[in-house]
Amino acid sequence: MADVPSHLDVQHVVKTLAAHQIVVDSRGRSLRLSPGFSTSDGGIERLARALPK
Numbered sequence: 333m334a335d336v337p338s339h340l341d342v343q344h345v346v347k348t349l350a351a352h353q354i355v356v357d358s359r360g361r362s363l364r365l366s367p368g369f370s371t372s373d374g375g376i377e378r379l380a381r382a383l384p385k
Contacts, residue, residue: 333362340384352382 336342342358349356357364367376 333359333364336361336363345384348384349379349382352378354379354382 336345336358338361342361342363345363346356346358365379
């Protein structure tokens with residue numbers, strides 16, 4: 333889980349990530365991430381680049 337900063341809209345973050353083909357879910361102001369065995373370092377880096385500032 334990762335908390336979304338208060339200046340960002342959670343649903344906007346979810347939609348922005350979906351546009352980059354990164355699937356997450358929200359729980360309140362938190363993003364639910366499910367990295368697994370097949371998650372690569374490149375996938376984590378792609379997520380970090382796609383997150384709004």
